[in-house]
Amino acid sequence: MIEARNVMKTYGSGDNVVHALRGVSLSINAGEVTALMGPSGSGKTTLISILGGILSATSGSVRIDGREIVGLAEGELPALRRDLFGFIFQGFNLFPALTAAENVSVMCQLKHVPEPKKRALELLRMVGLEDKARTHPSDLSGGQKQRVAIARALAGEPRILLADEPTAALDSVSGRTVLEILSGLAREKGRAVIIVTHDPRVLEYCDRIVHIADGRVESDSYRTVEEVA
Amino acid sequence: MNSVQYMTLIAWKNLFHDKVRLVVTLTGIVFALVLISVQFGMFLGFLDTSANIIAHNDADLWITAPGIPHVNGGSPILEKKRWQALQVQGVETVVGYSVFFLNWKLPNGAFETCQIVGFDLDAGLGAPWDVVEGDVSALRAEDTVFIDVLYKRKLGVEKIGDALELNGKRVRVAGFTKGIRSFTTAPYVFTSLKNSQTYIRMRPDETIFLLVKTTGDVVSAQKALREVVPGVEVFTKREMLDRTQAYWVFGTGAGTTTLMGAVLGLLVGIVVVAQTIYAATIDHLKEFGTLKAMGATNGMIYRVILTQAGLAAVMGYALGISIALVVVNATAETDLLIKLPPEIAAGVFGMTLAMCMSASLLSIRKATTIDPAMVFRG
Numbered sequence: 001m002i003e004a005r006n007v008m009k010t011y012g013s014g015d016n017v018v019h020a021l022r023g024v025s026l027s028i029n030a031g032e033v034t035a036l037m038g039p040s041g042s043g044k045t046t047l048i049s050i051l052g053g054i055l056s057a058t059s060g061s062v063r064i065d066g067r068e069i070v071g072l073a074e075g076e077l078p079a080l081r082r083d084l085f086g087f088i089f090q091g092f093n094l095f096p097a098l099t100a101a102e103n104v105s106v107m108c109q110l111k112h113v114p115e116p117k118k119r120a121l122e123l124l125r126m127v128g129l130e131d132k133a134r135t136h137p138s139d140l141s142g143g144q145k146q147r148v149a150i151a152r153a154l155a156g157e158p159r160i161l162l163a164d165e166p167t168a169a170l171d172s173v174s175g176r177t178v179l180e181i182l183s184g185l186a187r188e189k190g191r192a193v194i195i196v197t198h199d200p201r202v203l204e205y206c207d208r209i210v211h212i213a214d215g216r217v218e219s220d221s222y223r224t225v226e227e228v229a
Numbered sequence: 230m231n232s233v234q235y236m237t238l239i240a241w242k243n244l245f246h247d248k249v250r251l252v253v254t255l256t257g258i259v260f261a262l263v264l265i266s267v268q269f270g271m272f273l274g275f276l277d278t279s280a281n282i283i284a285h286n287d288a289d290l291w292i293t294a295p296g297i298p299h300v301n302g303g304s305p306i307l308e309k310k311r312w313q314a315l316q317v318q319g320v321e322t323v324v325g326y327s328v329f330f331l332n333w334k335l336p337n338g339a340f341e342t343c344q345i346v347g348f349d350l351d352a353g354l355g356a357p358w359d360v361v362e363g364d365v366s367a368l369r370a371e372d373t374v375f376i377d378v379l380y381k382r383k384l385g386v387e388k389i390g391d392a393l394e395l396n397g398k399r400v401r402v403a404g405f406t407k408g409i410r411s412f413t414t415a416p417y418v419f420t421s422l423k424n425s426q427t428y429i430r431m432r433p434d435e436t437i438f439l440l441v442k443t444t445g446d447v448v449s450a451q452k453a454l455r456e457v458v459p460g461v462e463v464f465t466k467r468e469m470l471d472r473t474q475a476y477w478v479f480g481t482g483a484g485t486t487t488l489m490g491a492v493l494g495l496l497v498g499i500v501v502v503a504q505t506i507y508a509a510t511i512d513h514l515k516e517f518g519t520l521k522a523m524g525a526t527n528g529m530i531y532r533v534i535l536t537q538a539g540l541a542a543v544m545g546y547a548l549g550i551s552i553a554l555v556v557v558n559a560t561a562e563t564d565l566l567i568k569l570p571p572e573i574a575a576g577v578f579g580m581t582l583a584m585c586m587s588a589s590l591l592s593i594r595k596a597t598t599i600d601p602a603m604v605f606r607g
Contacts, residue, residue: 045605054522054604075526082524089604093519095239097246102238109235110524156524164605196605 001192002028002051002160007060007070009046009215020046022215023060030159033186033193035202038212044196045164047212051194052087052162053080064160082110086153088182090165092145094137100124100148101133107155116155123151127181143174150181161185163195167202179205236529240536243513250512251541254505258545258581259552261498266553266569266577268490273573274566275484279412279477282328282346283470286355288440289447290454291469292323292461299476300328300469301344301413303437306461311439313458319443319450324349325436327425330415334394335385342415343384345374345395347425347437354440357419363389363404368421373403379564380416381405396428410566412477495584503588506538510592517596518604527597534596538589539582546581550574 009021021043028034028051036044049055050062050070054077057070064084072080081087086107094103101120108116124130127147137145146166153161163182167175183205186193195202203209203223211218244251277284283291283300292314294304314323327347332340348355356365357375367373374395376384385393391402395418411417426433439461443450447465454463464472478484510517517530557567 049605052522078521078524078526080524081522085524087519087522087604089519091515093515093604095242095516095519097242098239102242106235106239106520107523110529152523 001030001065002026003061003063004028004047004051005061005063007047007050007057007062009043009050009055010058019215021050021057024212024215024217026210026217026220028160028192028194030192031186031190032207033183033195033205034208034210035206036194036196036210036212037198038218042212043215044212046215048162048164048194048196052085052160053077082156084158084160086156086158086161088146088149088153088161088163088166090168092137092142092149092169094145094148094152096137099134099136100129100140100144100151103137103148104152104155107152111156113155119155120151123154124148126154127151128177141174142170143177146170146174146178147181150178154185159191161191161193163193165197165199166195167197167199172201175199175201233532236532237536240533241540243509243516243533244537244540247509247512250505250509254502254509254541255545255548257501257505258498258541258585259549261494261501261584262545262549262577262581263552263556264494265491265498265580266550266574267556267567268487268494269573269577270553270557270567270569271565272478272484272487272491273568273570274410275412275478275487276474277568278410278566280470280473281409282355282417283466283473285358286326286440286466287442288326288354289443289466290441290451291464291466292439292441292454292458293437293464295460295462297462298480299473301330301473302476303328305431305435305437306439308434308436308439310458310461311436314439314441314454317450317453317457319446319453320441321444322352322354322440322442324352324354324440325422326355326438326440327422327429327431328437329425329429331396331418331428333384333400333418336393337385341383341385342413343395343418344411344413344415345425345428346417346419347422347429348419349422349440352440352442354442357404357406357409357417359406359408361405361407365404367403368419368424370401370403371424371427372399373401373420373424375404375406375419376402377406377409377416379408379410379562383416383564384418396430398428400428410564416564495580499584499588502541502585503591506534506541506585506588507592507595509537510534510589510596514596514599515603518599521599522604530596531593534589534593535586538585542582542585545585546578549581550577 004026007021007024011018038044050057053069062069104120104123105116108119113119124133129147166178182193185191208222210220294306297303311323329345331345333343386402393400451463557569560567
């Protein structure tokens with residue numbers, strides 16, 4: 001689904017050059033939950049930004065279903081993100097002025113989903129928040145906010161979900177609920193789920209763990225059937 | 230609802246979500262708008278009051294003593310020049326007309342300065358307008374005058390028939406106008422030409438101005454009069470108007486001051502609005518970044534920011550122009566004229582919109598140069 005080959009990313013120039021990624025190669029498959037782990041500053045966020053078409057790689061190749069996205073014109077990227085990706089953020093990034101249903105509707109509108117309000121309610125029902133449709137984010141708990149964010153990410157029917165520290169701001173119960181939803185989307189709906197995390201709780205829901213350090217893939221391993229069980 | 234309408238909805242909701250910020254933004258816009266409208270209205274009022282006796286006078290040409298700076302600064306010329314002027318081809322009527330500063334004695338013995346305006350009752354050129362009480366023909370009596378109701382208190386007058394003293398001679402009020410303001414502190418007092426000669430203590434063969442009505446070709450008549458009538462200047466109505474307005478409005482600094490006030494209002498408005506709209510965008514920067522990550526184009530982000538600015542402009546304008554109209558109405562019964570005609574109100578709306586939109590350009594630049602990775606920070 002995603003094939004990243006020798007992806008490099010540098011910031012600055014001359015003596016001030018910073019190598020955020022130093023030749024990362026990685027394959028992401030549909031139906032899998034992949035955890036990207038590593039210390040702060042290791043390049044996880046840069047990698048997820050490049051895989052998600054938010055940031056351009058300095059060199060290398062990122063192919064999604066065979067289509068090269070490195071070097072795409074700036075104007076082509078919004079449609080790419082809209083069509084392929086759903087984003088889930090550590091800080092939820094909900095629009096505080098909009099209700100839960102309206103937050104989900106935004107993505108439906110961007111994707112021109114027919115009957116966006118109805119679709120938003122369906123998605124909120126799916127994450128167990130139908131009764132909070134008219135509630136503003138400020139009146140939701142952290143777990144509820146993240147579930148709204150997941151509903152929003154799913155509104156565009158994305159094939160790839162990119163989640164950045166989705167449980168970092170949540171208690172253990174809310175965290176588990178969110179992870180169950182994400183792993184369910186991979187296993188039951190065949191979506192590729194990539195989770196950037198420091199949270200060891202996440203690991204038990206992942207099929208694969210990729211460690212990043214100093215802009216390189218340090219290790220890439222699938223969990224065993226026993227571990228998953 | 231399409232995505233354009235939805236972006237508008239987001240803008241609307243963003244604007245109303247933080248009510249304190251909305252109030253601060255609107256206060257900035259309203260403050261600037263009221264300042265601009267009132268200052269510019271005063272400027273228009275100055276233009277009007279400084280030359281209203283010319284604007285409402287149907288004379289095509291004004292014959293004056295040489296070198297007069299404005300209509301209120303005339304000096305006597307011989308009335309016999311009237312006969313010389315009447316011989317010029319294209320001249321239909323020539324009549325005398327006086328404008329002169331005199332002392333008006335109040336009932337308590339104090340003095341106020343006024344400007345007597347003497348006009349030819351038969352020709353009617355330079356007669357008072359907007360008469361609300363009395364008949365202009367009453368000015369045929371030898372001691373009668375018309376004053377404006379706005380200056381009743383200033384001149385110590387209550388009603389028709391009140392008798393006072395003008396330049397040492399008895400004067401009776403025969404009627405009232407409403408809204409004939411003077412640019413100076415000296416109100417206009419209308420009377421017949423003959424009476425004005427008496428009050429000014431001019432010789433019967435003198436007048437301050439000669440007003441000319443032409444048969445049609447004003448410029449040719451002006452040229453011919455300059456050649457035929459010696460020792461005078463001949464101005465068209467427009468030239469007299471411009472000369473007088475230039476003297477009072479710009480020569481005294483009053484117009485420049487009010488225009489400066491309007492410009493300052495505009496600058497303060499731009500700064501305040503730019504600051505608040507910029508701050509509002511910075512507050513929503515993460516949301517704009519999220520929208521971009523979700524696949525919104527820069528155009529959609531522009532639309533949200535510009536719509537927010539546009540909505541703030543419309544609301545600010547509605548409030549600001551309402552307050553400005555209250556101020557205008559409050560001065561309707563005073564000697565200060567503030568004009569806010571519909572075309573100026575429409576112009577102020579366009580300016581408000583431009584002010585808010587240009588203020589939002591700074592924040593648009595900020596929103597479109599968001600570091601994409603910021604959306605992944607907690």
